Amino acid sequence: KRGQQEVLLNESTATKVKEEDRSAKLEAVFEENEKELNELTETLNERLGALKELFGVMQQVAGDARSRFDNSLTNVQYPNRSSFLDNLAKKLGSSSKLPSIDEIEKLWFELQREMTESGKVVKFSTDVIDIQGSKSQTTVVRVGAFNIVADGKYLNYEPTTGNVSEIPRQPEGRRYTSSTSELFNSTGGKVVFGLDPTLGGVLSSLVARPNLIERIQQGGIVGYLVIALGLFGVGLSIERLIKLVNADRKVTAQLESDVISEDNPLGRVLGVYEKNKTVDTETLELKMAEAVFKETPELNKGLLLIKVISVVAPLMGLLGT
Template sequence: MKLITKVLSTLMVSSLATVAMAQQATNLDDLLSQLKQGQIAQSEQNKQREAEFNSRKAEQDQMLANARNTRDNAIKMSAELEGQFQNNEIEIGNRTDALNKRMGELKELFGVLQQVSGDLQSKFQTSVVSAQVPGRGEFLDEFAQSMGSSSKLASIEEIEQLWFELQREMTESGKVHKFSREVVAADGSKAQQDVIRVGGFNLISNGKYLEYVDETGSVAELIRQPSSRALGTAADLTASNGQAVAFSLDPTGGSIISLLVQAPNTQERVDQGGSVGYVIIAIGLIGLLIALERFIALFLVGNKVKRQLKTDVASDDNPLGRVMLVKDHNKDADTETLELKLSERILAEVPKLTSRLTMIKIISVVAPLIGLLGTVTGMINTFQAITLFGTGDPKLMAGGISQALVTTVLGLVVAIPMVFISTLLNTRSRGIINILQQQSAGIIAERAENEAPAQKGA
């Protein structure tokens, strides 16, 4: 390689020298003379290189011989190693057969132990007992790895340890135990607290439910706690001194509670309705305030009318008294005139008794229509999400569907009570108006009876 490099460098030098001479020549004769001299010099250099190559030929032959010897030794060693490898394979097979024959039924036992250790390891990852007894999974990891290797068998101590862990898990699952450990609060702060473990099901502290996080080996409060009914039983258990108390138990070890706390509460469901939902709620509150005012007003007016029915002295603080005052103010009027006067007074009292009842009825009709508007808007949003992102992820469509359903529910929740309230208030107002009409008819009949003898005498 060095020789080839040297030859190439010499040729490059010669070429450069020829180019230099060509540049120095002033005419063709000078150029021809310079080329001739260059050929003579190049011939001498070639002879020198050829002599140098021949002198190193013996060295190249020796290097070739050494390489051939190295190759022959490597081939011989490869054949020896291949034969040794085949012998080792045969030996390993013979020893494996002998080991299987000696193990017999123990091989099935070790297979069962490996399966049990794997199942127990997955159980420990979610068991709340691990919050009180940490580090149980380390032994199972080492045991499962050793059982997975065919070169190592389980020892008596390891089998007894596995049995002990099974027995301890079963025993602790039937106990209610209090212990102290660090708890991560919902705001991220950490504090040493007394934790109560209810069997292998739940952890509570200070009346709140906790969860065991296997990845970090920590115990943390649930970000959202279950209903007040469940929290009440947790508080009772925390305050108990060994006596039996009722407790809301999660038999799945916390899985059901974790799902329940993810369900949206009333405020979150209302928020899902969006602006349309808030408009419906606002209209419902307005209708409720109007209905409350009408209930109070009609209740007071009804009581005054009932008191007026029990006396003949007319009072102007109630509709019936004002109707009766018409008779007192028109003692000399004939029956037809009095009838007209009473009708006029009753017609003047009706708007006061039926005031704002129409608004309640309108709200009972408009609320479900607004809910339908929210339904259509929510479905439009859903179809837009489907157009943009497809149907691969249902969560992208959940917002529009939630708005559609929640607004419909809110519209019905407002409309149904408004219908009953409107009917009830109309019934009360119509009852008072009927009393006015009945008393008016009685007054006219009384006046007609008084006029009849006078007409006969005339």
């Protein structure tokens, strides 16, 4: 047993010495390779020179372009640009790979195409999700980078998913939705169109703006009371206007006639004069004043109520707010 142990010990010692020699050789090779790598890296940096700054700028441009393209309406028509820009940015960020001339030219081409397409009105087909949630191939019109519409409808582009969908509610008023139909069916020339230069901000505000029925519902009980009071005031005003115009017409006719008629205030006052023209002046004045006072309430009836309504209705509106 002791002899076997000595043999094993000698073998282990020999193996250790051998591995130590191998480790020393590997360390020497590693140091030599590291030195050579540093020299080659320095040589590469020297040869790159200004190109290194150029590639750094290109990497930033590629990243910015990807973000801009993803949020642009042109991405609906040209959806395959992101993967190219991602790969190019990774390659530019790597110290071991350089972009090819074709890749540099393609980056320029994509930037140029984005700028050109932003000024075009283009009709094409794409998948559109309707308000029921079903997707179908639909012909749409893209207005630069501002709006995308279908026939009679504004559409919404969601950059995170890349989906084009019909907005749940279209802007109130035919002047907006009808302009989309005119644009959709146009074959050339100038077309009146409701353009949103804020890339969706104005359209969202128009969609969120309540219509007349919704505004009335928002007013609640106070709103209903204000409307009822207003309608009552308008009705009373119309009734008073008709009666006063009719009375004015009859009074004007009485002024032009020598025959006293009892169907108008002036005629009735003149009738009192005719019946009492034989009495003394003081009594006649009293009779005439009494006749005028009798006619005044009928002519002024409802005017005070109209004035009260014109003051109360706005105050109730303030109360409601």
